[in-house]
Amino acid sequence: MSFLDKLHNGTPTLSFEFFPPKNPDGWSTLYQTLGNIARRNPDYVTVTYGAGGSTRRKTVDLVSRIQDELGIEAMAHLTCVGHSRDELTEILSSLQAAGIKYIMALRGDPPKGQTKFVAHECGFAYASDLIAFIKDHFDFHLGCSFYPETHPEAESPERDIEVLRLKQDSGADFAVSQIFFDNDTFYRFRDKAARMGVTLPLVAGILPVTSLAQLAPDGICQRSGTGVPQSLLDFLGTGDDIVDRGVQYAHRQCRDLLEHGVPGIHFYTLNRSPSSLRVTEALRADGYFPVPKLAAASR
Numbered sequence: 001m002s003f004l005d006k007l008h009n010g011t012p013t014l015s016f017e018f019f020p021p022k023n024p025d026g027w028s029t030l031y032q033t034l035g036n037i038a039r040r041n042p043d044y045v046t047v048t049y050g051a052g053g054s055t056r057r058k059t060v061d062l063v064s065r066i067q068d069e070l071g072i073e074a075m076a077h078l079t080c081v082g083h084s085r086d087e088l089t090e091i092l093s094s095l096q097a098a099g100i101k102y103i104m105a106l107r108g109d110p111p112k113g114q115t116k117f118v119a120h121e122c123g124f125a126y127a128s129d130l131i132a133f134i135k136d137h138f139d140f141h142l143g144c145s146f147y148p149e150t151h152p153e154a155e156s157p158e159r160d161i162e163v164l165r166l167k168q169d170s171g172a173d174f175a176v177s178q179i180f181f182d183n184d185t186f187y188r189f190r191d192k193a194a195r196m197g198v199t200l201p202l203v204a205g206i207l208p209v210t211s212l213a214q215l216a217p218d219g220i221c222q223r224s225g226t227g228v229p230q231s232l233l234d235f236l237g238t239g240d241d242i243v244d245r246g247v248q249y250a251h252r253q254c255r256d257l258l259e260h261g262v263p264g265i266h267f268y269t270l271n272r273s274p275s276s277l278r279v280t281e282a283l284r285a286d287g288y289f290p291v292p293k294l295a296a297a298s299r
């Protein structure tokens, strides 16, 4: 069964996100991580796309290798940043030629040093435009993003949900959330989106916290608009067991989400597997994400 079928029929999916490393050490860590993840039977993995096409070749190569060498369904992220339609057509053609079937279609963040997104004069201003373009010219299945706490540039929370609806109407097949730590925020968003006509499977994007720096004002979470609840900070504490506490928090968070019917859990791995895999194993012990018999035998 494809992961899209699972997302639509109530069988939760398990997926992991990676980014193309900048240096050789990063690549060896990544391949080790990917090997560990492959043995856990993920439904799919995704590979991010660097600002302004900085990882263009690497993203295409990495996605192809994951699919060909590890046999995992791999999805390439693609953004509008700095690209004309012709360049996007070239990239999409190379992904198609490599046998990739899934694209995470995004607007993208402005490149380093720029604060405002500026669309290429022959490109696209919004993810929904990219989605419509891909649907018109190619045969990919498409993922898109959503923001349980509202995208920082959105005109309003309601407008941000209308944007998600537009991505759905333009041809997206499912959506993956920005990192969040407060499940109630996610449930409120999901209910409101449903009332506003969103029927896409809404997959939860989860970060098992491994350091307090990730939660600082200039850390990965707050920079992307993710709220840091006091209850999370209290749970993590300031001791040297932060990694263990982060795993416990993410495990509880995922278990609650699965009990509340989320169609999939997507781990932001930051290219390191231990915490995501520990949460996965804990969820397996709870009875989620059963390993197919054949795969279990070959481990």
Ligand SMILES: Cc1cc2nc3c(=O)[nH]c(=O)nc-3n(C[C@H](O)[C@H](O)[C@H](O)COP(=O)(O)OP(=O)(O)OC[C@H]3O[C@@H](n4cnc5c(N)ncnc54)[C@H](O)[C@@H]3O)c2cc1C
Pocket: 047, 048, 049, 050, 051, 077, 078, 079, 104, 105, 106, 107, 108, 109, 125, 126, 127, 128, 144, 145, 146, 151, 152, 153, 154, 155, 159, 160, 163, 176, 177, 178, 179, 205
């Ligand atoms: C799952 C996920 C994966 C990501 N992967 C990457 C990656 O690989 N590379 C990368 O650079 N970044 C990535 N990002 C970050 C993302 O690129 C940024 O959050 C970016 O600022 C917005 O991209 P988007 O696709 O959500 O944009 P959009 O959906 O286009 O929205 C951008 C903003 O414009 C507003 N908007 C959209 N359409 C309209 C409209 N028609 N009228 C008025 N307002 C509108 C929205 O409300 C929002 O505020 C990812 C984010 C997520 C959640």
